[in-house]
Amino acid sequence: MTENEHDFLPPDMPPIPKPDVLDPDRLTMPERDDMTVDDHRGHTDAALRELARTCDYGEALRQQLQRVREFLAGAFPGSPHDDAAWTAWRAIYGSVVSAMAGPAGDNGFGYEEAVRMAQDHGSFADKR
Structure with missing residues (x-):
């Protein structure tokens, strides 16, 4: 986005903090050589939980954007x-x-x- 795309916002409006679910580094992985099979399984399970959490967040945003679209279609x-x-x-x-x-x-x-x-x-x- 360019700077001008936000001209409709007040200049003193604070930015909205980025949700942690959008941080790709939120799930760290230890050195693979030092991991046991159980460590790998646990890391995979954690990664799958985080992926599901990210997908849920994305779907919630998509639904909200659809509501904004519907609002704009009548405004x-x-x-x-x-x-x-x-x-x-x-x-x-x-x-x-x-x-x-x-x-x-x-x-x-x-x-x-x-x-x-x-x-x-x-x-x-x-x-x-």
Whole structure:
């Protein structure tokens, strides 16, 4: 993300701390040569628990983003001629849908969906 993508946030808004579930180093592994079979099994079990925890967190985020998407789909700018508001709305809507698609993104689907929705509401600003 670029610096300008957060222009709608107050400048004094503190960042949200990164959850530990997103820390790839949260599960350390001792030297493999010094591990017993039980050590390996225990480490594998712990890694699987952490993977499940990470997947649960990812699914919760996806569900929340779907709720944000649904909200944005009904929270259009007041005037179809407010180009700045529609441009911001399309950028936000597109970024939510792109984030839902995962690390690879959505190849512009969210932005194109936002453009179609804006056009359906009479806005024709900034159609790239």
